[in-house]
Amino acid sequence: MDEKEFINQITEANFEHTELEMTMKKFTDRIAANLMPLNNFIADNIKKNKVARAEIRIKDEEFIIRLEICAINLPLEYVNSIAKIIVKDGELPMQVNMIIDSPNVSKSNLRIDKLADAEEFIENFDSDGLTTFVEWTKNELEVIETNKNKAEEAE
Numbered sequence: 001m002d003e004k005e006f007i008n009q010i011t012e013a014n015f016e017h018t019e020l021e022m023t024m025k026k027f028t029d030r031i032a033a034n035l036m037p038l039n040n041f042i043a044d045n046i047k048k049n050k051v052a053r054a055e056i057r058i059k060d061e062e063f064i065i066r067l068e069i070c071a072i073n074l075p076l077e078y079v080n081s082i083a084k085i086i087v088k089d090g091e092l093p094m095q096v097n098m099i100i101d102s103p104n105v106s107k108s109n110l111r112i113d114k115l116a117d118a119e120e121f122i123e124n125f126d127s128d129g130l131t132t133f134v135e136w137t138k139n140e141l142e143v144i145e146t147n148k149n150k151a152e153e154a155e
Contacts, residue, residue, distance in 0.1 A: 001049055001051070001094055002091060003071075003090060006051060006086075006094075007082070010076050010079045010082065011079050011083070015050065015051035015053065015069075015076065016051070016052035017052065017053045017054075017055075018037075018053075018054045018055070019054075020034075020038075020057070021057045021058075021059050022056065022057075022059065023058065024058050024061050027056065028141065031137055032130060035056075035133055035134060036130060037054070038065075038066075039054075039130050041067075042054055042067045042068075042069060042096055043122060046096075046118045050069070051070070051094075052068070053066055054066065055067075061102070062103050062104075063100070063102045064102070065098075065099070066097075066098075066099040066100075066101070067096055067099075067133070068096070068097045068099060070082070070094065070097055071092040071094055074112070075097075075099055075112060093117060094118040095114050095118060096114070096116050096121045097112055097113065097114055097115065098112070098113050098114075098115050098133055098136050098137075099111070099112045100140045104143075104144040104147040104148045104151070105144050105147070111140055111143075115129065
């Protein structure tokens with residue numbers, strides 16, 4: 001994607017966005033099925049060469065899981081930091097990031113990992129993409145639960 005177009009889209013929050021909401025039980029009962037709409041939305045927007053965010057908000061917990069198309073490993077709302085880091089003119093390779101926002105995931109309340117380069121995400125969409133996202137999510141849910149239990153024990 002063109003660097004200036006990318007920065008303009010995120011600066012003006014002019015990117016595609018979809019949001020689902022559900023309970024933790026509903027989410028964990030069918031993690032793969034619940035994450036699939038996020039994958040589909042991101043894949044559709046990669047094909048359109050658009051920046052996008054797809055998220056699930058867990059309404060009974062302080063928990064949001066997202067997939068984002070971005071040029072670097074930062075959430076889209078960190079637009080000032082992204083703009084400072086990206087200093088070259090021309091085309092930027094885009095990537096798909098997995099993000100969890102929860103007070104129990106880390107001290108910063110965020111965990112962000114690259115899922116794949118945008119092209120790679122499309123190529124492996126039916127095989128590795130969803131599997132990797134599901135396994136990553138399950139691992140982060142375990143981290144959240146462990147940290148939550150430690151915090152409760154400390155009180």
